[in-house]
Amino acid sequence: MSAVVPVLDVVRAGPATTVQDLGRPGLAHLGVTRSGAADRGALRLANRLVGNPEGAAGLEVTLGGLAVRPSADVEVAATGAGCPLAVDGRPVGRNAVVHVRAGQVLTLGTATAGLRCYLAVRGGVAVPPVLGSRSRDTLAGLGPEGLRDGDRLPVGAPPPGPPLVDLAPVTDPRSGEVVLDAVPGPRDDLLPTALVDRLWAVRWSVDPASDRVGVRLALPHDSVQDGADPAAQAGAGSVPSEGMVRGAVQVPPSGLPVLFLADHPVTGGYPVAAVLLDASADRAAQLRPGQPVRLRTVRP
Amino acid sequence: MTDRRLHVCGDVGVLVDAGPDDVLPLHAGLHRAWTAGGAPDGVLDLVPAERSLLVVLDPARTDVARVSAWVRSTPSEPVDDARTAEVTVDIRYDGEDLDAVAAHAGLTVAEVVAAHTASPWRVAFTGFAPGFGYLVGGDPRLAVPRLDTPRVRVPAGAVALAGRYCGIYPRPSPGGWRIIGSTDAVLWDVDRDPPALLRPGLRVRFRAVGR
Numbered sequence: 001m002s003a004v005v006p007v008l009d010v011v012r013a014g015p016a017t018t019v020q021d022l023g024r025p026g027l028a029h030l031g032v033t034r035s036g037a038a039d040r041g042a043l044r045l046a047n048r049l050v051g052n053p054e055g056a057a058g059l060e061v062t063l064g065g066l067a068v069r070p071s072a073d074v075e076v077a078a079t080g081a082g083c084p085l086a087v088d089g090r091p092v093g094r095n096a097v098v099h100v101r102a103g104q105v106l107t108l109g110t111a112t113a114g115l116r117c118y119l120a121v122r123g124g125v126a127v128p129p130v131l132g133s134r135s136r137d138t139l140a141g142l143g144p145e146g147l148r149d150g151d152r153l154p155v156g157a158p159p160p161g162p163p164l165v166d167l168a169p170v171t172d173p174r175s176g177e178v179v180l181d182a183v184p185g186p187r188d189d190l191l192p193t194a195l196v197d198r199l200w201a202v203r204w205s206v207d208p209a210s211d212r213v214g215v216r217l218a219l220p221h222d223s224v225q226d227g228a229d230p231a232a233q234a235g236a237g238s239v240p241s242e243g244m245v246r247g248a249v250q251v252p253p254s255g256l257p258v259l260f261l262a263d264h265p266v267t268g269g270y271p272v273a274a275v276l277l278d279a280s281a282d283r284a285a286q287l288r289p290g291q292p293v294r295l296r297t298v299r300p
Numbered sequence: 301m302t303d304r305r306l307h308v309c310g311d312v313g314v315l316v317d318a319g320p321d322d323v324l325p326l327h328a329g330l331h332r333a334w335t336a337g338g339a340p341d342g343v344l345d346l347v348p349a350e351r352s353l354l355v356v357l358d359p360a361r362t363d364v365a366r367v368s369a370w371v372r373s374t375p376s377e378p379v380d381d382a383r384t385a386e387v388t389v390d391i392r393y394d395g396e397d398l399d400a401v402a403a404h405a406g407l408t409v410a411e412v413v414a415a416h417t418a419s420p421w422r423v424a425f426t427g428f429a430p431g432f433g434y435l436v437g438g439d440p441r442l443a444v445p446r447l448d449t450p451r452v453r454v455p456a457g458a459v460a461l462a463g464r465y466c467g468i469y470p471r472p473s474p475g476g477w478r479i480i481g482s483t484d485a486v487l488w489d490v491d492r493d494p495p496a497l498l499r500p501g502l503r504v505r506f507r508a509v510g511r
Binding site (some may be wrong): 028030034131141142182244248275300 | 307308309310311312313315327331344345346347348349350351352353354356359364425426427428429430431432433434471490494495496499500
């Protein structure tokens with residue numbers, strides 16, 4: 001007798017919810033970026049809570065707005081952005097194991113801090129993998145499509161052994177100014193000095209056009225000065241196309257940096273002035289539009 | 301080997317500078333060592349490009365110092381034409397920029413076709429989209445500048461030139477390269493192993509077919 005495979009019925013998909021695991025490394029030489037959860041640490045934590053392998057697929061819920069109904073009892077955990085979590089309208093804890101009975105509706109409200117919430121279900125979201133991963137690569141259009149109302153997501157077989165911890169003592173992503181640690185280089189020497197100096201000096205603002213490809217930084221209105229745009233200087237331009245990493249701080253001719261996230265292009269043609277430490281790249285994935293952010297130099 | 305110029309990319313990558321003709325031998329050497337289990341555990345990706353090769357690593361399993369040492373100690377592998385695989389791609393020379401390319405090169409259209417098919421190209425690196433290869437080694441007379449204004453939509457299978465490169469669009473996308481023809485070859489198929497028709501080092505021979 002085989003166990004009934006639970007299904008998550010998507011009652012409400014939310015504005016931008018995708019299936020994500022830890023991506024598909026090893027294919028970059030064929031033009032395929034790693035993709036995967038934008039905040040990998042948060043997905044790993046959610047999986048550990050429900051006793052999954054760290055790389056099991058879960059849901060990346062941008063800004064919240066998700067409602068799902070399991071067809072059988074499941075254990076779930078939500079991490080990352082501060083989305084109010086409820087089962088049949090009754091508030092339940094985040095960063096903790098939550099038992100949802102068959103037919104109950106689990107909702108994730110609008111995030112109050114951070115941008116991306118991760119929902120892991122014990123057994124993992126078991127949609128068919130593409131090239132070894134269930135991640136949606138939004139730039140290349142690889143992997144399962146973004147969630148839509150009415151989707152039915154199969155849940156995989158539960159791993160052996162019960163979850164080991166009930167909750168994780170983690171804090172929500174910050175709401176105010178965020179400081180990201182970055183190592184200078186590899187191509188800061190190709191940029192005008194004034195542009196590089198500005199990178200570290202300015203309190204940037206997160207542009208609303210940011211997505212899973214990258215966080216776009218804008219100058220806050222109060223710091224724009226007439227005729228003082230260093231990007232206007234000669235020297236800012238393109239370089240021979242070269243490999244990009246998640247966390248790369250790419251500076252195009254506009255002088256406005258882009259912090260590459262999980263779905264970054266495999267190669268790029270603008271100088272990379274600095275690269276965020278891996279942990280800071282996770283934190284960059286939680287930045288909200290308009291949020292102030294500074295970059296701080298660290299040694300590798 | 302120790303004269304390679306390396307740059308760290310945060311705690312997640314090591315970027316190796318290389319001349320345009322040195323990237324493929326460097327990639328071949330590192331790729332062979334990597335697939336044979338000779339790389340540090342935690343090397344995730346090798347990304348050859350125009351004048352560099354990027355090694356991507358998992359900082360939870362290794363670090364930039366160990367990967368840098370591995371890169372410095374791993375010999376390049378000379379590219380051996382006799383041992384590299386070759387594919388033939390059938391192309392209809394019906395691209396909308398074909399006349400402009402001929403005019404730029406000072407050739408007739410027939411001479412452009414002859415130059416494009418005369419000798420095999422080689423995949424130098426990939427990028428832009430899954431399955432897109434930057435082909436080099438063609439007739440230098442075919443080097444043309446990009447369009448001033450990229451097209452909003454280039455159809456899948458378009459064969460195009462830019463700078464010293466030739467490329468084939470794997471799927472419809474915006475693009476600023478000059479289109480000289482089209483092919484029915486499937487550049488990218490996730491259900492095929494490997495999914496990409498073109499991979500670094502592969503030789504590509506173009507064959508003219510009827511319009």
